[in-house]
Amino acid sequence: MVPTAAPQTFKLGLVQMRCAADPAVNLERAVAKVREAAARGAQIVCLPELFRSRYFCQTEDHANFDLAEPIAGPSTQALGIVARESQVVIIASLFERRAAGLYHNTAVTIDPSGQIAGMYRKMHIPDDPLYYEKFYFTPGDLGFSAVDTDVGRVGTLVCWDQWYPEGARLTALDGADVLFYPTAIGWHPAEKAEFGPAQSDAWRTIQRSHAIANGVYVAAVNRVGHEATTGPASPGASTTGSANGSPAGGIEFWGGSFVCDPFGVVLAEASRTDEEILIVTCDRRHQETVRRHWPFLRDRRIDAYGGITRRFKD
Amino acid sequence: MVPTAAPQTFKLGLVQMRCAADPAVNLERAVAKVREAAARGAQIVCLPELFRSRYFCQTEDHANFDLAEPIAGPSTQALGIVARESQVVIIASLFERRAAGLYHNTAVTIDPSGQIAGMYRKMHIPDDPLYYEKFYFTPGDLGFSAVDTDVGRVGTLVCWDQWYPEGARLTALDGADVLFYPTAIGWHPAEKAEFGPAQSDAWRTIQRSHAIANGVYVAAVNRVGHEATTGPASPGASTTGSANGSPAGGIEFWGGSFVCDPFGVVLAEASRTDEEILIVTCDRRHQETVRRHWPFLRDRRIDAYGGITRRFKD
Numbered sequence: 352m353v354p355t356a357a358p359q360t361f362k363l364g365l366v367q368m369r370c371a372a373d374p375a376v377n378l379e380r381a382v383a384k385v386r387e388a389a390a391r392g393a394q395i396v397c398l399p400e401l402f403r404s405r406y407f408c409q410t411e412d413h414a415n416f417d418l419a420e421p422i423a424g425p426s427t428q429a430l431g432i433v434a435r436e437s438q439v440v441i442i443a444s445l446f447e448r449r450a451a452g453l454y455h456n457t458a459v460t461i462d463p464s465g466q467i468a469g470m471y472r473k474m475h476i477p478d479d480p481l482y483y484e485k486f487y488f489t490p491g492d493l494g495f496s497a498v499d500t501d502v503g504r505v506g507t508l509v510c511w512d513q514w515y516p517e518g519a520r521l522t523a524l525d526g527a528d529v530l531f532y533p534t535a536i537g538w539h540p541a542e543k544a545e546f547g548p549a550q551s552d553a554w555r556t557i558q559r560s561h562a563i564a565n566g567v568y569v570a571a572v573n574r575v576g577h578e579a580t581t582g583p584a585s586p587g588a589s590t591t592g593s594a595n596g597s598p599a600g601g602i603e604f605w606g607g608s609f610v611c612d613p614f615g616v617v618l619a620e621a622s623r624t625d626e627e628i629l630i631v632t633c634d635r636r637h638q639e640t641v642r643r644h645w646p647f648l649r650d651r652r653i654d655a656y657g658g659i660t661r662r663f664k665d
Numbered sequence: 666m667v668p669t670a671a672p673q674t675f676k677l678g679l680v681q682m683r684c685a686a687d688p689a690v691n692l693e694r695a696v697a698k699v700r701e702a703a704a705r706g707a708q709i710v711c712l713p714e715l716f717r718s719r720y721f722c723q724t725e726d727h728a729n730f731d732l733a734e735p736i737a738g739p740s741t742q743a744l745g746i747v748a749r750e751s752q753v754v755i756i757a758s759l760f761e762r763r764a765a766g767l768y769h770n771t772a773v774t775i776d777p778s779g780q781i782a783g784m785y786r787k788m789h790i791p792d793d794p795l796y797y798e799k800f801y802f803t804p805g806d807l808g809f810s811a812v813d814t815d816v817g818r819v820g821t822l823v824c825w826d827q828w829y830p831e832g833a834r835l836t837a838l839d840g841a842d843v844l845f846y847p848t849a850i851g852w853h854p855a856e857k858a859e860f861g862p863a864q865s866d867a868w869r870t871i872q873r874s875h876a877i878a879n880g881v882y883v884a885a886v887n888r889v890g891h892e893a894t895t896g897p898a899s900p901g902a903s904t905t906g907s908a909n910g911s912p913a914g915g916i917e918f919w920g921g922s923f924v925c926d927p928f929g930v931v932l933a934e935a936s937r938t939d940e941e942i943l944i945v946t947c948d949r950r951h952q953e954t955v956r957r958h959w960p961f962l963r964d965r966r967i968d969a970y971g972g973i974t975r976r977f978k979d
Contacts, residue, residue: 474966474969475964475965475966476964477964479958479960490966494969494972495969495972511964514877514878514959514961515878515961515964515965515966516830516831516834516874516878517830517834517965517966517970517973518966520830520831520973521969521970521972521973521978524972524975524976524977524978525978526977526978526979549928549929549930552929552930553877553928553929553959556870556873556874556877556929557874557877557878557929559870559874560830560870560871560873560874560875561874563828563867563870563871564828564829564830564871614863614867615863615866615867615870615871616863616866644793645828645867646793647828647829648977650789650790650791650825650829651789651829651831651976652788652789652804652829652831652832653973653974653975653976654974655788655808655809655835656831656835656973656974657974658808658809658835658838659831659834659835659967659970659973659974660967660968660970660971660973661838661967662838662965662967663838663840663962664835664838664839664840665840
């Protein structure tokens with residue numbers, strides 16, 4: 352399924368950034384960073400989850416639906432121009448307004464012609480203290496898929512999806528050479544000392560495991576910086592916190608964007624605190640070699656996996 | 666599905682051992698190690714994959730079928746006595762002779778009454794230089810499952826299974842609190858310097874990911890020591906080696922047995938070179954806490970996972 356013109360090697364650009372309160376500022380800064388990544392050789396550039404705003408899901412506030420936009424819409428239009436000018440593929444995570452009262456957390460792939468080449472609606476939606484996403488996003492209805500681009504076949508998933516081996520597997524079975532995970536994940540400051548290291552390590556570990564299980568490159572693109580909780584009180588904000596206390600204190604997004612190879616080896620990793628652009632070269636010949644030597648796809652017991660579609664075996 | 670009498674905490678015993686040429690010696694040593702683990706408090710003890718012999722799959726030799734035995738058979742009988750005497754659950758990986766010309770790589774769970782409580786036939790069978798398992802083992806036909814024991818509900822998988830998220834998921838969905846992976850994996854000595862660290866790290870990473878994705882304890886039990894390649898020439902032994910040369914030189918089993926908690930945190934890890942018995946306490950309350958705070962089972966998109974039973978989407 353790889354286009355015959357797909358190059359043996361291709362360069363990813365990961366934009367780890369802070370997000371300000373003003374969506375116009377975030378778009379302007381994102382555009383500048385995409386241009387910088389392209390100037391540094393990136394052929395496909397991924398932005399963090401919902402980069403156009405603060406992570407508004409810290410509260411349940413109907414006014415936040417004003418942040419949503421249609422797809423195609425203002426963001427895809429602006430980024431389409433940049434994609435064409437810089438001749439790059441762009442993966443942009445957007446708050447999609449599909450209809451009145453119907454919204455999704457959607458990642459759009461824009462090709463170097465400026466057109467939308469693919470769209471993915473986040474399938475797994477979290478709902479946890481300060482991550483009240485079930486209030487905002489209808490679970491995706493487009494399934495898991497990959498899309499052909501100038502650099503090869505690319506799969507996009509979003510944040511909470513990264514905890515689900517099924518999503519990675521299905522996207523890889525659709526022919527993806529690389530999986531992108533635009534992300535907005537961080538620590539509750541009150542929990543960080545006790546649980547922080549295990550949390551960010553688990554996040555890194557499970558995404559590396561998707562690379563290993565499927566023989567694909569994986570690129571996780573997170574935001575950085577502390578964002579305070581604002582707006583109306585959230586459901587049970589004073590009672591639904593972790594064992595360690597309430598989730599008050601906002602979220603410290605933990606950065607740590609990274610790319611790993613098809614055997615899970617981390618090739619580049621961004622800091623926990625700063626904005627950063629990672630440029631990483633991927634090699635399809637290396638992927639071929641890894642899959643030949645660790646031929647996991649050969650031996651899958653597809654005759655025995657039917658139970659995966661059950662909730663629990665009870 | 667946990668028996669009401671299941672304790673809040675329970676102790677695992679992992680026996681990392683070398684295997685000699687003589688099956689009688691291996692059984693004798695395994696029995697002694699199970700007794701030692703029980704004396705140190707283990708309530709469920711797991712032995713490495715095919716501990717009764719050298720790893721005979723380094724060559725394709727029909728004479729090696731003489732190593733197989735029925736289940737129930739001599740090994741389960743001997744271990745049943747130990748289980749009763751020491752009042753422990755034992756997980757034993759055996760070369761099963763099911764009928765003439767029909768063999769499996771089977772893990773048996775023996776309860777403290779000495780009876781066989783469960784049986785698992787390895788589902789994913791490798792066939793790679795020096796791991797010619799497809800010659801010996803018919804892929805399992807019992808599916809993935811967990812079994813009730815005195816310490817709770819336990820799932821058993823075997824070695825190559827550890828690379829497949831589907832196997833771990835299905836066993837967890839059957840109610841397992843802990844997954845055991847009896848294993849025989851090692852380095853080709855000629856490859857070790859260049860590829861060794863990435864290989865053993867990938868092995869550890871993907872098993873930790875099963876713990877994370879499913880909120881279960883995971884225990885991997887490997888053998889240690891170098892075993893030379895003996896017997897008739899193997900298929901293409903001089904040509905099917907890695908990019909780095911032929912697989913001649915036997916296998917250096919890399920030990921590194923470990924237990925991780927339901928969030929992938931490694932609780933104990935054995936050496937790469939020595940025999941060792943790990944005793945590790947698991948806490949069902951901790952598992953409950955991890956699953957409450959990282960509720961991945963809540964959000965699975967079972968409506969969208971049907972494609973898992975396809976070989977490839979093409």
